[in-house]
Amino acid sequence: MITPLIKKFEWFVHLSDEDRRLLRAMASGGVQHALPGEDIVREGDHPVFVYLVLDGWAHRYKVLEDGRRQIISFFLPGDLCDLNIFLLKEMDHSIGALTSLSYLRVTRQVMDTLVEFSPRIRSALWWDTLVSAAIQREWTVNLGQRSAIERVSHLICELFIRTRMVGLGDDQTFPFPVIQADLAEATGMTTVHVNRVLQELRSRNLILFRRKRLRILDVEGLTRLALFNDNYLHLGREGAHMDADDRSAVGTG
Amino acid sequence: MITPLIKKFEWFVHLSDEDRRLLRAMASGGVQHALPGEDIVREGDHPVFVYLVLDGWAHRYKVLEDGRRQIISFFLPGDLCDLNIFLLKEMDHSIGALTSLSYLRVTRQVMDTLVEFSPRIRSALWWDTLVSAAIQREWTVNLGQRSAIERVSHLICELFIRTRMVGLGDDQTFPFPVIQADLAEATGMTTVHVNRVLQELRSRNLILFRRKRLRILDVEGLTRLALFNDNYLHLGREGAHMDADDRSAVGTG
DNA sequence: CGCCGCTTTGATGGAGATCAACCTTCGTGG
DNA sequence: CCACGAAGGTTGATCTCCATCAAAGCGGCG
Numbered sequence: 001m002i003t004p005l006i007k008k009f010e011w012f013v014h015l016s017d018e019d020r021r022l023l024r025a026m027a028s029g030g031v032q033h034a035l036p037g038e039d040i041v042r043e044g045d046h047p048v049f050v051y052l053v054l055d056g057w058a059h060r061y062k063v064l065e066d067g068r069r070q071i072i073s074f075f076l077p078g079d080l081c082d083l084n085i086f087l088l089k090e091m092d093h094s095i096g097a098l099t100s101l102s103y104l105r106v107t108r109q110v111m112d113t114l115v116e117f118s119p120r121i122r123s124a125l126w127w128d129t130l131v132s133a134a135i136q137r138e139w140t141v142n143l144g145q146r147s148a149i150e151r152v153s154h155l156i157c158e159l160f161i162r163t164r165m166v167g168l169g170d171d172q173t174f175p176f177p178v179i180q181a182d183l184a185e186a187t188g189m190t191t192v193h194v195n196r197v198l199q200e201l202r203s204r205n206l207i208l209f210r211r212k213r214l215r216i217l218d219v220e221g222l223t224r225l226a227l228f229n230d231n232y233l234h235l236g237r238e239g240a241h242m243d244a245d246d247r248s249a250v251g252t253g
Numbered sequence: 254m255i256t257p258l259i260k261k262f263e264w265f266v267h268l269s270d271e272d273r274r275l276l277r278a279m280a281s282g283g284v285q286h287a288l289p290g291e292d293i294v295r296e297g298d299h300p301v302f303v304y305l306v307l308d309g310w311a312h313r314y315k316v317l318e319d320g321r322r323q324i325i326s327f328f329l330p331g332d333l334c335d336l337n338i339f340l341l342k343e344m345d346h347s348i349g350a351l352t353s354l355s356y357l358r359v360t361r362q363v364m365d366t367l368v369e370f371s372p373r374i375r376s377a378l379w380w381d382t383l384v385s386a387a388i389q390r391e392w393t394v395n396l397g398q399r400s401a402i403e404r405v406s407h408l409i410c411e412l413f414i415r416t417r418m419v420g421l422g423d424d425q426t427f428p429f430p431v432i433q434a435d436l437a438e439a440t441g442m443t444t445v446h447v448n449r450v451l452q453e454l455r456s457r458n459l460i461l462f463r464r465k466r467l468r469i470l471d472v473e474g475l476t477r478l479a480l481f482n483d484n485y486l487h488l489g490r491e492g493a494h495m496d497a498d499d500r501s502a503v504g505t506g
Numbered sequence: 507c508g509c510c511g512c513t514t515t516g517a518t519g520g521a522g523a524t525c526a527a528c529c530t531t532c533g534t535g536g
Numbered sequence: 537c538c539a540c541g542a543a544g545g546t547t548g549a550t551c552t553c554c555a556t557c558a559a560a561g562c563g564g565c566g
Contacts, residue, residue: 043484062394064480070397072390084379087492092387092485126337129382134345136389137325141315143396144323144441148522179544188397193522195546227317231296232345239340401554432512446554448514 001027001054002104004078004166009124011165013239019118026052026106026114034058034097041095047085049105053077056101057177061185062093071186073136074098074159074178078166083111083129099177123239134232143188146227151187152197153226156207160216161230176214254280254307255357257331257419262377264418266492272371279305279359279367287311287350294348300338302358306330309354310430314438315346324439326389327351327412327431331419336364336382352430376492387485396441399480402450404440406479409460413469414483429467 002023009015015023031054034040040051040058051058058075072093075081081095086108115122135158142154163174180198184191201207206222208215216222255276262268268276284307287293293304293311304311311328325346328334334348339361368375388411395407416427433451437444454460459475461468469475 060390062390064394064398065482066480068398070394072393082383084383087376087380088383088487089489089491090484090487092487093390123340127340130335130337130341133386133389136386136393137313137315137346140325140389140392140396141317141323143393144439145317145321181544186397190523191545192524192547196522199546227319229318231343234341234343234345236342238342434512443555444513445515445556449554452514 001031002052002078004054004076004168005052005080006078007167008078008128008165009121011235011237012124012127013120013237014243014245015120015124016118016244019120019244022114022118022121026104026110028110029105029107031102032105034101034103036097036099036101038101039094039096040101040103041091043091043094045091047082047088047091049107050083050085050111051075051081051095052104052106053079054102054104056097056099056103058095058097058101058103059182059186060093060095069185070188071182073132073139074186076159076162076166077168079132080125080128083125098182120239120242120244123242127234127239131232131234134234138232148187148189148193149197149200150226151189152183152194153201153206153222154228155183155187156214156216157223157226157228157230158233160214160219161233161235165233165235172217172219173213173215175212176209177212254284255305255331257307257329257421258305258333260420261331261381261418262374264488264490265377265380266373266490267496267498268373268377269371269497272373272497275367275371275374279357279363281363282358282360284355285358287354287356289350289352289354291354292347292349293354293356294344296344296347298344300335300341300344302360303336303338303364304328304334304348305357305359306332307355307357309350309352309356311348311350311354311356312435312439313346313348322438323441324435326385326392327439329412329415329419330421332385333378333381336378351435373492373495373497376495380487380492384485384487387487391485401440401442401446402453403479404442405436405447405450406454406459406475407481408436408440409467409469410476410479410481410483411486413467413472414486414488418486418488425470425472426466426468428465429462430465 006015006020006023041047043062053075055077060072060075060081061069062072063069075095115125138158142151146154159176160174163169168175180194181191184194187194198209202209206216206218206225208217259268259273259276294300296315306328308330313325313328313334314322315325316322328348368378391411395404399407412429413427416422421428433447434444437447440447451462455462459469459471459478461470
């Protein structure tokens with residue numbers, strides 16, 4: 001059930017059986033569900049839980065007074081939002097479901113337990129936080145410096161890798177359950193222009209988009225066009241020195 | 254010496270004398286200096302220290318293959334970069350001095366000590382991390398949704414508050430040691446256009462810029478123009494419940 | 507005094523916004 | 537099984553904000 005999270009963590013450190021058992025305790029509160037468009041948290045709410053996406057996609061967003069809306073990040077299965085958010089009085093943004101969604105609401109107590117009893121999980125959570133921050137920084141670069149077509153391509157490259165990190169999708173195709181309006185709000189463009197950019201990417205034989213799945217026809221080409229460098233995703237198994245060496249360890253990834 | 258950090262933390266929780274003593278231990282490695290334009294850390298480096306800015310401004314930036322450059326964040330006195338960065342193998346961005354700079358390099362061991370011996374400092378560090386993340390998200394919104402003049406205004410509003418948080422500047426005027434090229438790289442604009450936007454802000458009697466200081470003539474007006482909402486800076490003394498109540502507590506801020 | 511880094515100005519061009527339709531797809535119910 | 541409607545995708549015409557290019561001003565410091 002929480003396998004996406006485990007799959008992601010394994011990119012950092014190999015967990016022990018005990019670690020996995022601990023992580024499964026996150027589900028003790030029961031699985032929650034939301035419909036597309038439904039908000040999980042709203043700006044101004046008092047934060048109580050850490051959220052973990054199990055299935056489906058969610059997004060973080062902010063709305064300006066005059067209605068302009070920006071998607072700040074996407075949450076894929078295995079993504080956690082806002083470790084230690086309890087320290088804040090009010091949410092400064094909202095989180096909503098993009099697709100139909102199942103997720104966990106994890107209490108402070110459960111998070112504390114994870115951190116207390118497993119140094120590996122503690123590190124993996126920090127690593128995840130650092131990677132999330134790096135992604136947000138990369139979005140800053142994306143919006144600040146890249147052209148429309150580069151921006152869309154870059155986002156696609158990122159989501160391709162993040163999708164595979166959590167064990168979804170295959171070599172060339174992966175779930176891409178967002179509509180053009182979502183892409184527009186994430187990249188700071190209009191839907192009209194997103195549409196034209198996607199057509200351009202298709203006509204260059206870089207991508208193919210069918211039935212909520214995206215196929216990258218030319219990873220190399222798309223990467224080059226996007227000026228994409230995956231170093232900010234920190235896939236180097238950086239916690240390998242603290243790997244659990246019990247039989248449950250997975251391959252070298 | 255580390256007063257800016259302490260001043261900032263006091264926006265979250267009142268520290269005890271013991272807390273301050275602990276924080277001063279961060280300076281045990283000696284004060285470092287850098288000249289304007291000098292890099293402190295480069296993309297690709299293996300991260301070893303947490304950095305704390307004492308005096309002057311620094312910036313985090315990334316450079317694309319073709320030379321385009323984006324400033325990702327500004328570091329003011331009292332700003333920490335990259336708590337727990339040790340978990341990563343390589344830096345995914347660079348940090349450089351904007352002005353002449355003094356700063357501390359804090360080792361993992363010293364950070365661990367802070368966190369171990371003071372729950373207040375532990376929380377304050379997390380709070381600071383959460384606020385930094387919120388700032389990065391707000392930059393995403395800024396670049397994605399706001400027009401050029403709104404973007405520049407918003408950045409000015411933010412830096413005004415952050416400056417006052419660490420005890421610099423007065424009611425209307427604060428140090429603003431960045432050149433127009435820096436503003437351009439932070440807002441994803443050209444220097445030419447930054448220049449014209451600043452002229453517009455001056456002609457509307459919103460700001461005044463002299464000798465590396467900025468005076469906001471009409472805070473209300475600038476805030477409105479920028480669609481600025483300071484909630485993401487979380488100035489609500491959110492850790493007040495864990496205030497140290499010894500005599501060293503400062504006013505209510 | 508003169509240079510260098512920074513700011514300012516003007517002219518021109520283009521990426522992407524805006525506005526307004528129209529088309530396609532797909533789920534729903536009659 | 538088809539009609540219908542709504543959500544999402546596509547198109548074309550026009551406009552505007554900001555980039556680009558090039559040059560000239562300014563001011564602080566050696």
